[in-house]
Amino acid sequence: MSIFRSEEMTLSQIFLQSEAAYAIVSELGELGAVQFRDLNPDVNAFQRKFVNEVRRCDEMERTLRFLNKEIEKAELCVQDPHTRPDAPHPQEMIDLENKFEQLESEMKEINANQERLNRNFLELMELKQILNKTSTFFEEAGAHQAELTEGLHDKSALLGGEESSRHLNFVAGVILRERVPGFERLLWRACRGNVFLRYTEIEEEMEDPVTGDIVHKCVFIIFFQGDQLRSRVKKICEGYRATLYPCPDSPAERREMAIGVATRIEDLKTVLGQTQDHRCRVLQTVAKSLRSWEIKVKKIKAIYHALNLCDFDSTTKCLIGECWCPVSDLESIRSAIRRGTERSGSSVPSVLNSIAAEENPPTFFRNNKFTKGFQNIVEAYGVANYQEANPALFTIITFPFLFAIMFGDCGHGLIMALFAFTLILKEKSLMKKDLGEMFSTIFAGRYVVFLMGLFSMYTGLIYNDCFSKAFDIFGSRWYIGLTAQDYQSLEKADKEFQMNPIENWYNGNINSTRSPYPFGIDPIWQETLSENSITFTNSFKMKMSIIIGVIHMTFGITLSLSNHLFFKSYISIIGEFIPQVLFLMSLFGYLCAAIIYKWTLGVTQNAPSLLITLINMFLQFTSPYPCKVDSHGHPLKDQGDGQNCLFDPAAQGYLQKLLVVMAVVCIPWMLLTKPLYLRHKHKKAQSYSINSPYPDTVGLTESEGEDDEVVHHDDDNDGPGSKKDHKGNRGFQFSEIFVHQAIHTIEFCLGCISHTASYLRLWALSLAHAELSNVLWNMVLHTVLQTSMLDGMGFVRAIAIFLAFGFWALLTIAILLIMEGLSAFLHTLRLHWVEFQSKFYGGDGYKFSPFSFATILEGEDET
Numbered sequence: 001m002s003i004f005r006s007e008e009m010t011l012s013q014i015f016l017q018s019e020a021a022y023a024i025v026s027e028l029g030e031l032g033a034v035q036f037r038d039l040n041p042d043v044n045a046f047q048r049k050f051v052n053e054v055r056r057c058d059e060m061e062r063t064l065r066f067l068n069k070e071i072e073k074a075e076l077c078v079q080d081p082h083t084r085p086d087a088p089h090p091q092e093m094i095d096l097e098n099k100f101e102q103l104e105s106e107m108k109e110i111n112a113n114q115e116r117l118n119r120n121f122l123e124l125m126e127l128k129q130i131l132n133k134t135s136t137f138f139e140e141a142g143a144h145q146a147e148l149t150e151g152l153h154d155k156s157a158l159l160g161g162e163e164s165s166r167h168l169n170f171v172a173g174v175i176l177r178e179r180v181p182g183f184e185r186l187l188w189r190a191c192r193g194n195v196f197l198r199y200t201e202i203e204e205e206m207e208d209p210v211t212g213d214i215v216h217k218c219v220f221i222i223f224f225q226g227d228q229l230r231s232r233v234k235k236i237c238e239g240y241r242a243t244l245y246p247c248p249d250s251p252a253e254r255r256e257m258a259i260g261v262a263t264r265i266e267d268l269k270t271v272l273g274q275t276q277d278h279r280c281r282v283l284q285t286v287a288k289s290l291r292s293w294e295i296k297v298k299k300i301k302a303i304y305h306a307l308n309l310c311d312f313d314s315t316t317k318c319l320i321g322e323c324w325c326p327v328s329d330l331e332s333i334r335s336a337i338r339r340g341t342e343r344s345g346s347s348v349p350s351v352l353n354s355i356a357a358e359e360n361p362p363t364f365f366r367n368n369k370f371t372k373g374f375q376n377i378v379e380a381y382g383v384a385n386y387q388e389a390n391p392a393l394f395t396i397i398t399f400p401f402l403f404a405i406m407f408g409d410c411g412h413g414l415i416m417a418l419f420a421f422t423l424i425l426k427e428k429s430l431m432k433k434d435l436g437e438m439f440s441t442i443f444a445g446r447y448v449v450f451l452m453g454l455f456s457m458y459t460g461l462i463y464n465d466c467f468s469k470a471f472d473i474f475g476s477r478w479y480i481g482l483t484a485q486d487y488q489s490l491e492k493a494d495k496e497f498q499m500n501p502i503e504n505w506y507n508g509n510i511n512s513t514r515s516p517y518p519f520g521i522d523p524i525w526q527e528t529l530s531e532n533s534i535t536f537t538n539s540f541k542m543k544m545s546i547i548i549g550v551i552h553m554t555f556g557i558t559l560s561l562s563n564h565l566f567f568k569s570y571i572s573i574i575g576e577f578i579p580q581v582l583f584l585m586s587l588f589g590y591l592c593a594a595i596i597y598k599w600t601l602g603v604t605q606n607a608p609s610l611l612i613t614l615i616n617m618f619l620q621f622t623s624p625y626p627c628k629v630d631s632h633g634h635p636l637k638d639q640g641d642g643q644n645c646l647f648d649p650a651a652q653g654y655l656q657k658l659l660v661v662m663a664v665v666c667i668p669w670m671l672l673t674k675p676l677y678l679r680h681k682h683k684k685a686q687s688y689s690i691n692s693p694y695p696d697t698v699g700l701t702e703s704e705g706e707d708d709e710v711v712h713h714d715d716d717n718d719g720p721g722s723k724k725d726h727k728g729n730r731g732f733q734f735s736e737i738f739v740h741q742a743i744h745t746i747e748f749c750l751g752c753i754s755h756t757a758s759y760l761r762l763w764a765l766s767l768a769h770a771e772l773s774n775v776l777w778n779m780v781l782h783t784v785l786q787t788s789m790l791d792g793m794g795f796v797r798a799i800a801i802f803l804a805f806g807f808w809a810l811l812t813i814a815i816l817l818i819m820e821g822l823s824a825f826l827h828t829l830r831l832h833w834v835e836f837q838s839k840f841y842g843g844d845g846y847k848f849s850p851f852s853f854a855t856i857l858e859g860e861d862e863t
Helices: 021-031 051-073 092-149 161-165 177-190 227-239 251-308 327-344 372-379 392-406 410-425 427-431 437-444 446-463 484-493 533-566 570-600 610-619 649-691 734-758 761-786 794-839 853-862
Strands: 009-017 169-176 196-201 217-224 243-245 311-313 318-326 351-355
Touching (some): 092 243, 177 196, 217 227, 318 327, 327 351, 372 437, 372 794, 392 794, 533 761, 649 734
Antiparallel strands (some): 009 351
């Protein structure tokens, strides 16, 4: 598995016979090892050779989407095939088109019939409601007719009931419930009160035959006199989209019509049931094969898209394609070409040749499900250049470790590791589910989270911290050798007692051989009696952050050496790597050595301030002694300003002067060496080309022409200021090279200082996490456990402890695990992207995107 450096790539040219091109590209898609180049970049997508086939595939995809939508409406399950079908033969495409067209027309016909039957059923149900509810309306109309006709006909008597309704005109229908108020108001105003409107709501819910939505409607009847009012009422009903139905005015006719309507409803229900059953049978048949059809159509479309990238040679009647492929897969690719030729029945074999490439090859790493998450972290910054050292290999260890330094808590790390381990155990079932954007991101990095949890458990044991409480596994090694009289004298004098670590720790027995705490920090620092515990952990974590940061950056510079050796850029080793290492070690390497010297030798008395020591290296460069000494050159005792000597004053002064001189010399070394060397090399090449009888061959590297299957690069020839002229020969501009090297030098020198300070975020976030955990424990859970207000109330105390524990657990997960975990993750990401990868990682490459059916189908499933 090539994870440290990307796979060796070659640019290959394929000559595809026209009758075998489809089958060969199909086999290459199943293999997934070639990335086709577009040989027709200036040709419009609608003018390419196989554009008609692509359009036919688009039409088939549209039909499949229509069928899929119908299956979803019917709430049926689409069955996934046990194995993915192969790409069909080109002639099978015609059969698929005919089948899809037939299914689409059949489904549209079924839908139209069902919609028509549903509309008829809705009309019959509305008519049934009108016939049932209009009897009451007719009884009220008789009384209202007396008011309408009084004074108009002196000979007419008062009319009532069914008899009076025969002299009135009326219309009946249904209308949407939300339109009734406006409908009633307009009738009253337009007809000037000469109509009598009655309506009532239909209790049964009705379904719209077009949209399928549930609608609520009302039955209404309008009584009026005269043809003029009839015309006006019908126009208003039409404007409000009310549906009018014929309604007899006699009770006998209404009863007879109601019986007929009920019979028709029952018959229509039977027909609707049969139609629905037929529709379900058709959709069930489609659901069994829908996924297979979708896969086939996508593969066909992908094949023709790939063929459109090829160039058609009219003289040889073949397609010419170019593709990037890994050198290790060349034999598999040739085998796939042979299989495709045999499938097509072509008598003329297709040819695969390796050709020279002018552009940089794509970057290809073979990752598995474990390394993929770390590779994604690196590539979020930028894709590695071709065969550049890949930081993902080392990120597997350094990323969770730096995260754990900031998140060091054994309990929190255990919860995180268990959560990620659960995702790992259930990954097969979770892969098939739609997890959402946020949770799917966490699931993709489940192995990253798992290692972050494990490393946090380790650093939590180092810090001796579990939910802000300490482990006392081996017993504290501190011993306070004071008598009772000593305690009394200290209390009277109101003085603080400071223990010397050399004198005040032991191995359980005062007279035995002394040894420190076996693993991690002594638990006494977590006790409340040690008021200076935060001072100790502050100093320890701050110095530890500097040491880890310098080691991390030095390792990044060392990886740049592997790049220079691999690309045979020896001038970069002399002009960049060596001065960079010397510059970093002369300043911050010396600082780390001073920190370790103070730790190992137990420098407690007259201990100097390391920060002031580092500053005085430059400010007191001309002074013979870098610290305070007496007239005889002996170091003075602690003056309270931190300017004490670390060791022998004279030796410390000579060493620091040497380191400062070395750091200053490294700056012009980095700035001038490589540009001047390249300038000398260019002038030498120019003078040789003038005197050479073959000037066109000047500038060829030894690797060119030896092996066409592998693309070689030389950093000395490719870089800023090295441009191509119109003939393809590389030009040289010293000014651009010098400016680029100056920027690189300034960036590195300033970056060594800022990046080293940036690693102090390890100390800051670790301190913040520990203190916040301590605050949650003391303010929430510890308060309830130690309160005296609940003494004697066992049940109430149990309830209070239960509630406090739940609240504490909620805050721990929400704040310490999620928010603090995300904060530590982002800071770790920055340390890798900026401080670590900037030392050796270019990140200007582009990914290898092979033509693969598996990738295409997975991408479609995600969308």
